[in-house]
Amino acid sequence: MAEQPRLLEGLDPEQRQAVIAPRGPVCVLAGAGTGKTRTITRRIAYLVQRGLVAPQQVLAVTFTARAAGEMRTRLRELGAAGVQAQTFHAAAFRQLRYFWPRVHDTQMWPLADNKFRLVMQAAHRLGLSTEREDVRDLAAEIEWAKASLVGPDQYPAAAAQAGRVTPVLPQQLAQAFAGYEKLKNEARVLDFDDLLLHIAAILEERPDIAEEFRARYRSFVVDEYQDVNPLQQRVLDAWLGSRDDITVVGDANQTIYSFAGATPKWLIGFPRRFPEATVVRLERDYRSTPQVVDLANQVIGAARERPAGTRLRLVGQRSDGPRPDFAEYEDETAEAEAVARRIARLAGQGVALSEIAVLFRVNAQSEVYEKALSDAEIPYQVRGGERFFARAEVRQAMTALRTALAHGAESGDLPATVRDALREVGLVDEPPAGGAARERWESLIALVELAEELVAAVPDADLARYVRELEMRAESQHPPTVEGVTLASLHAAKGLEWDAVFLVGLVEGTLPIQHADTDAAVEEERRLLYVGVTRAREHLHLSWALARAGGGRRFRKRSRFLYSLVPDDHPAALPNKVRQRELLAKPKKKTNPRCRMCNAELVSTMDVKLGRCADCPSDVDEGLLEQLKAWRSARAKQLKVPAYVVFTDATLTAIAEQRPTDVRSLVGISGVGASKLEKFGSDVLALVQGERPDGL
Template structure:
């Protein structure tokens, strides 16, 4: 253990030594927080003999949880022995909530085999409710309403409470807010009927369950005697409430975070959780990690000057022993296209510098909004510079992957209507829209799932006579045959799964057999008959799922199943029986759960680093670092965003604080060199629109900047920029009124 401790600085060691009581670790950017957290857990095990099963570590993404788990297990193996890591829970908030809900979902009216809906399934349900309520989808946007429902859940507002929240938030017009509240109520009813949760429900319903069940709450308080939370500044009210419930009988909670990097208020994150930690947990100790191991002093000095302008924050100032480094380049160009061209040329120049050659992967281009990437893509492509865009279509969003997962979901849980709808006619089998509508009508009339309605529709009497005409009017003989074929396909694959040995290789083979039975490869070849190479890539995507199924953590699933049985010991016998033994269906359920969680995480199927320039948003850059960073579009309207500039009242002031934190995050991604660029004009619909430099750029001392002005045009005045913006708003409002009135 001493060997590990010697690698830490004094503040990090203090954080590790702290044993009991609440602890806030203020970890500035690049200050080694993951190493500190991992060492703290290893120290609890080695020095205080805390059992692994009594420690809970929570992160926001699978990647972060996986990295922490890997480090902790290695440290524990070195200091105590690998067996001492047994039972350690290092997971995301949502994965923990799934474990809680699987164990006792029946207490809030759900079955433990519930389905977790993805983004598309949620959107489809909202759209169907809008149609049912006869609300004009040209006026009421389903994606916006879905987002607002998620916001309400993150703040732990029920449908009854959400109406006031929607009205008071000011984000929606009154009629929109009322419509959103009504849709929310119907949406929850629909989810309950489907025995399904959406992503935000996992937190919402787990908190609801723990608040209701004394036994469940007491169980988890006994189990998790030491809790560590990463990125605490990003917690929303539901997550905060969950942590309070898990520490009801003790206060051994250690939270790690940085209020200066709280940039997710739009997703429900509340920075007051970290700012007022001592108020929520009296007697809390605070330890600040302010030594930065990533950046040069010049970069940190700039970041410090920007962030100190915020009003409410824990005082801290990052410092480094990495040397002063180069000045920050302030690149000024005339137009947006010139900005992209100049950045691309600068990347080429720096990569080919004989004194300090770089790899493509050393460079990152950070922007405020995704549409800004287009010109940079063009400039890089023209110069044959390899690049990747983070945050575009992920592996799990590819159709062949979503369709295969939907098949497996229906195999695991035939009552999953959302997945059923997606795959009942993929590949095409004559189970079209008319047939689905007839089945849906039958399901609604009889209160069953779509799968059960199909079973009823093709059921034969004892004499073998088909009864579908009476049970599902409107189904033709051809449709009945298609429905029967689909039902038999699902039943056959489920029977195959039930008889498959509980073994990784056998599970992978089962996955490959399902792909063959569904005829995935043949279907993709037909869909992409003009591009066989694309068909092959899509087939490889589907095949990768079967390979991934063979990597599932069977022992982890077995431990969770034992936990469910333990927690269910006071519940009804049926639940105890279902929780007792691990089956192949249970392993598939765990795999599908992992595939559904963290929908916002970048799920690139190939984690091998590639030598290419990275393009990503400022939000997406959090937690990453690059030797050379280009922070582009440093202008009013981008950073801070125009929405914040146009806002009024206290909310607008809080918005500026968050925009400043976003600028701080961007600056602190750079290790050795930072270029902050801006254009004096941006071309919009063929017109040059004047732009002003970002107020955050103005906060950086001139002594830290090397100005590189590539433009001969004079700087636009504030009056010119204001006039251009007002004209743009006027044109937009006229266009919006025209669209709502249905005029061309």
């Protein structure tokens, strides 16, 4: 009893109310950053220390092994060791292993070590595609069906009612589903969903076993309750029976897994199911500054329909911080390079790189940020996905491109040549609706867009030049794995937090995603943005680009979710048509540099880099150029990066032509930005003045 006051120390009034609530149904509506894990672990420890329940009689379930591990650690520190804190599947596996022999008179069937192979066999027997991405989509749809308590015979009707975009015809998928189940049963193996299905069935059909189980576990806690699917809810109901000793914690505003069957309806409907439930709302946000919190409230407050259980309004508890920053860029490369510069500045101000994240909607967006961070020599790690050039479809694409090059494929139109080569590995004209096929298409189309970007910079680039460019990018984007900036999708960022967050690529067609074609799907995309915003503790930067590649048409529009968020004094706050007129009213000749030889306007990227027209005479100092190239090679070897990461040939040529003698004239050369000036400026100026740089 003496420990109880310590358990209540440091709790706000709402957290305290949740902790000391009596045994029975308790629903904690916990907004982002409001201390839900602290609250529920204190509640469990409080019940244990008051003697209301033994630790071994408590089963707490959550959705990830990481969350379950964190819960167990906190409970041990609070004197409640012995509480079972596990994922749904881990808990079901443990129970099934114990009860299976009593039901079936055999040892429990093992988990399938290769579910993918079984789905592939079922697809093959039906004459369906057995390409990896297609099989992945079949497996995902079977998982959705089982999580939704839908059998093969019911699948076509259920898929139609749910508006599922199926990878094959619904009847074909139903046949593949049935074939997969048959193969699995013949092999006497289980998949993860079977763990839940079987334990639910045993508890429902065997009253003796259900009674024994409920004598063992008397109190239940469910974290992230907004993410339960029908199968998991069936298991919870089987665990509980007629009892009501359950505490649920969740936030319907963070429901982002509806595509996998998750639904917040049980969280929202909890007070109706248990009219005597204690309902506590946690709205004090201890994670983020008031400025970040205010933006998060604006994002979710604009939702079209918000059931009563979702109307949490966060209240920031931290001291003030900087306002969230918005930025619009001409193209994705400019956006990524600007983000890299901002990250470098934050690092210079003392923000650890491990406390910085770049978050995007789809994994294919990572490539341009991988390159920008590599060029800036900022270490990074990709969370929840492979690096762009490590992805199977990208490796296959590069093999196809090398084969096309070896066979002399060339049409005079580099993007068209690349597109034709990638058709051999599955590139199609229209994007698939979703799933693994969509992810593969996005990676392949990103390679086509890289070709368009190269042609915009180097008009005469051919396939050989393009393949070399890809190989250099692949090499430079595989630095050793180190602690660094996190690159992650919004889905992979759920449950995490950083001091600084960059939300990038916020354009229509990406967020909301193009295939979000219903109101419900669009609102889930809004919740994704809300999740992204609430990952930031202090610094928050939101950005978008008007074009995919430099020189491309600026046809993109910023995400509809941003229109009410951008401050009135921000240039991007103007209506989109007005901004487009202003952009068109400012032709490039007002800002483009002029040739230092003939004063003509410079238009092409290469001319701008050289500072002169292509047909104007070059006054390059050949000796200096050779010295610069030798120096670049040495520095590249020291830094273990491709030579172009130091300076491109065009930049070195411009330096050898213009022979800058001070920082002002050096930084005026295209390709010499602030970071490269700091790293290489003194070396370059020394070489121009005929001196040997230090360290070489």
